[in-house]
Amino acid sequence: MKKYITGSILVFWVLSSSAFAINGNELLEKIDRNLNPESFEMYRKLINVEPDGSKKEYIMYSVKKGKDKIASLYLSPAIEKGRSTLRIGENMWLYIPNVGRPIRITSMQSVTGGIFNNADIMRLDYNQEYNCEKVEKSKGQYLLHLKAKTRAIAYDRVKMWADDKKLLPAKIECFASSGILLKTLHFKEIKAFGGGVVRPSVIETDSPLHKGYRSIMIFAKVKAIDLKDEVFTLTFMPKLESLR
Amino acid sequence: MKYLRSHSCPSWSRYDKGVVGKRKLLKILLSFFVLFPQFILAQEKYSFDLSEIEKEIEKKPYSISGYVEFRPTFYWLDDDAAFYNPDFYDRSNRSRLDEYNFGLLLDASYEKGIGGFFLRTYIDAVESEIESDAEAKIFEGYMSLKPSPFFTVDLGKKTLNWGKGYAWNPVGFLQRPKNPEDPNLPREGFIVASADYIKSFNGPLQTVTITPVLIPVHEDINDDFGEINHVNFAGKLYLLFYDTDIDFMFLTEGSKTSRLGVDFSRNITTNFEIHGEFAFINSFEKKFVDSNGNLFDETFDAKSYLVGIRYLTPFDTTFICEYYRNGTGFTTNEMENFYAFVDKDYDISLTSDDDSLLRNAASFAEESYSKRNPMQDYLYLRISQKEPFDILYFTPSITWIYNLNDE
Numbered sequence: 001m002k003k004y005i006t007g008s009i010l011v012f013w014v015l016s017s018s019a020f021a022i023n024g025n026e027l028l029e030k031i032d033r034n035l036n037p038e039s040f041e042m043y044r045k046l047i048n049v050e051p052d053g054s055k056k057e058y059i060m061y062s063v064k065k066g067k068d069k070i071a072s073l074y075l076s077p078a079i080e081k082g083r084s085t086l087r088i089g090e091n092m093w094l095y096i097p098n099v100g101r102p103i104r105i106t107s108m109q110s111v112t113g114g115i116f117n118n119a120d121i122m123r124l125d126y127n128q129e130y131n132c133e134k135v136e137k138s139k140g141q142y143l144l145h146l147k148a149k150t151r152a153i154a155y156d157r158v159k160m161w162a163d164d165k166k167l168l169p170a171k172i173e174c175f176a177s178s179g180i181l182l183k184t185l186h187f188k189e190i191k192a193f194g195g196g197v198v199r200p201s202v203i204e205t206d207s208p209l210h211k212g213y214r215s216i217m218i219f220a221k222v223k224a225i226d227l228k229d230e231v232f233t234l235t236f237m238p239k240l241e242s243l244r
Numbered sequence: 245m246k247y248l249r250s251h252s253c254p255s256w257s258r259y260d261k262g263v264v265g266k267r268k269l270l271k272i273l274l275s276f277f278v279l280f281p282q283f284i285l286a287q288e289k290y291s292f293d294l295s296e297i298e299k300e301i302e303k304k305p306y307s308i309s310g311y312v313e314f315r316p317t318f319y320w321l322d323d324d325a326a327f328y329n330p331d332f333y334d335r336s337n338r339s340r341l342d343e344y345n346f347g348l349l350l351d352a353s354y355e356k357g358i359g360g361f362f363l364r365t366y367i368d369a370v371e372s373e374i375e376s377d378a379e380a381k382i383f384e385g386y387m388s389l390k391p392s393p394f395f396t397v398d399l400g401k402k403t404l405n406w407g408k409g410y411a412w413n414p415v416g417f418l419q420r421p422k423n424p425e426d427p428n429l430p431r432e433g434f435i436v437a438s439a440d441y442i443k444s445f446n447g448p449l450q451t452v453t454i455t456p457v458l459i460p461v462h463e464d465i466n467d468d469f470g471e472i473n474h475v476n477f478a479g480k481l482y483l484l485f486y487d488t489d490i491d492f493m494f495l496t497e498g499s500k501t502s503r504l505g506v507d508f509s510r511n512i513t514t515n516f517e518i519h520g521e522f523a524f525i526n527s528f529e530k531k532f533v534d535s536n537g538n539l540f541d542e543t544f545d546a547k548s549y550l551v552g553i554r555y556l557t558p559f560d561t562t563f564i565c566e567y568y569r570n571g572t573g574f575t576t577n578e579m580e581n582f583y584a585f586v587d588k589d590y591d592i593s594l595t596s597d598d599d600s601l602l603r604n605a606a607s608f609a610e611e612s613y614s615k616r617n618p619m620q621d622y623l624y625l626r627i628s629q630k631e632p633f634d635i636l637y638f639t640p641s642i643t644w645i646y647n648l649n650d651e
Contacts, residue, residue, distance in 0.1 A: 100405040229444035235453045
């Protein structure tokens with residue numbers, strides 16, 4: 001009888017462990033869908049805060065389609081107005097009205113400065129870039145261990161803590177391939193945006209590499225819309241304003 | 245002589261190209277972009293108001309924006325340079341020149357429905373010990389019709405920036421040349437009728453864009469583009485193919501001889517990009533002088549190209565490096581003949597007290613030899629450091645341009 005119970009526990013443990021391993025990527029996909037619809041528009045305010053409390057603020061309009069297309073238009077400050085960025089998979093471009101043509105940029109650069117880099121500002125779905133290698137569950141949270149699918153991804157490894165009921169991230173740690181912690185993202189202020197979109201309206205980040213600096217991203221008017229693929233092209237970058 | 249006379253950067257004057265531009269051309273520019281924070285407010289917890297943000301993002305059909313810039317430039321003049329005498333023949337023993345440039349750019353736009361109007365004006369003033377000038381220009385002013393995201397028609401004065409190079413664009417058949425010292429300066433466009441047709445696909449070929457362009461050149465329209473009384477036809481085909489940007493472009497014969505071009509750009513890793521351009525210019529006509537000032541013509545098919553990289557280090561240092569082969573440029577021998585011609589004229593003007601020959605040489609230099617990059621092989625290096633010593637929004641840079649044919 002003792003053997004039978006021990007055997008059953010072992011079988012259950014193995015099955016439940018393997019079930020989590022199999023479902024890690026599905027769980028990640030659900031988290032992605034809860035963060036935003038597949039095709040949507042949104043406004044974001046990005047605030048970079050320095051150790052002395054001084055700030056620099058940006059407002060941008062963004063549209064995203066599918067898993068790997070996102071475009072953003074800078075609305076303020078005046079010096080950045082009209083700039084736009086486009087990401088298709090791991091390809092990224094920056095359009096500056098003065099320069100008059102899109103130039104390629106890289107994910108590790110930062111158009112805005114501060115802690116957020118281009119990969120953070122033009123984030124694709126997590127399941128597009130990462131495989132979930134392991135899921136741990138504790139105290140109402142999942143901890144997902146993510147590994148970049150290719151070397152072209154900005155962070156080699158990511159740890160994501162997500163609420164087990166809402167399936168929304170609460171904290172994300174981003175690591176370099178050397179294992180160094182590059183930054184931590186804190187997801188806050190869950191808000192209903194309408195159309196069934198309920199997600200954190202604030203992401204705050206800090207980095208041990210930039211002690212005392214913080215960057216904050218505030219979301220507004222997140223709305224599902226239909227978008228043509230042609231919106232996500234270099235030729236359309238100067239014309240993004242017409243979508244608003 | 246077919247050439248593009250640039251009006252885009254009025255501050256770029258003859259002594260820029262000549263005296264400072266000769267010998268081992270070494271230019272160091274320190275650019276400081278310091279954006280002052282809007283608020284000085286120390287607080288532990290950041291608070292925000294979404295309704296305030298929604299007010300800020302309200303869209304208006306019109307928009308007006310612009311900027312003012314002040315650009316001081318300090319030149320150390322090389323009095324051994326061939327262009328020193330024609331440029332400074334009436335200003336004895338000048339070894340330094342300080343120049344102050346002021347710019348005011350204004351953008352205005354109005355959009356309603358499928359139509360829109362865009363206007364860009366630029367007022368440029370330069371003040372130095374030898375020059376004081378100011379001018380206002382309409383850089384762009386065109387109407388745009390966009391019946392769908394796939395299709396746009398533009399009509400009016402517009403800047404078409406073709407090519408992937410940072411400092412030079414050999415395939416920029418329809419644009420005024422860049423100032424390699426500051427390639428991002430706004431430039432004046434030409435009056436054109438153009439269209440864009442975009443098509444997206446799934447698979448290795450993700451985007452195709454076709455851009456046909458008409459450029460009329462008459463006595464009062466685009467007369468600095470080339471030979472007048474022609475309506476020129478040009479076009480560009482853009483592909484995003486296997487994660488690589490590829491453009492093919494052409495300009496048919498008319499105000500200029502016909503030309504073909506191709507360019508590409510691709511990210512190799514998350515911090516490394518490569519790009520290149522190649523242009524074939526049919527029957528290019530080059531005019532040059534011998535050491536006695538006799539004028540010669542040579543017609544040949546010219547090939548120009550550029551290869552470059554952009555590399556971001558883990559310490560946020562960006563390197564942009566380019567090699568430019570200017571197939572229409574002068575050889576070392578042709579430049580030496582020109583310098584000998586200038587020196588001869590200078591010697592004559594010293595002994596005869598008549599500077600008319602030197603003025604002629606200066607005039608000829610202005611037309612042909614003092615183009616921004618008159619010779620054939622150039623290297624460009626720009627190093628910029630983002631936020632050194634944790635000073636946010638501060639990006640100093642150093643630019644180095646080297647003429648490989650300068651012996």
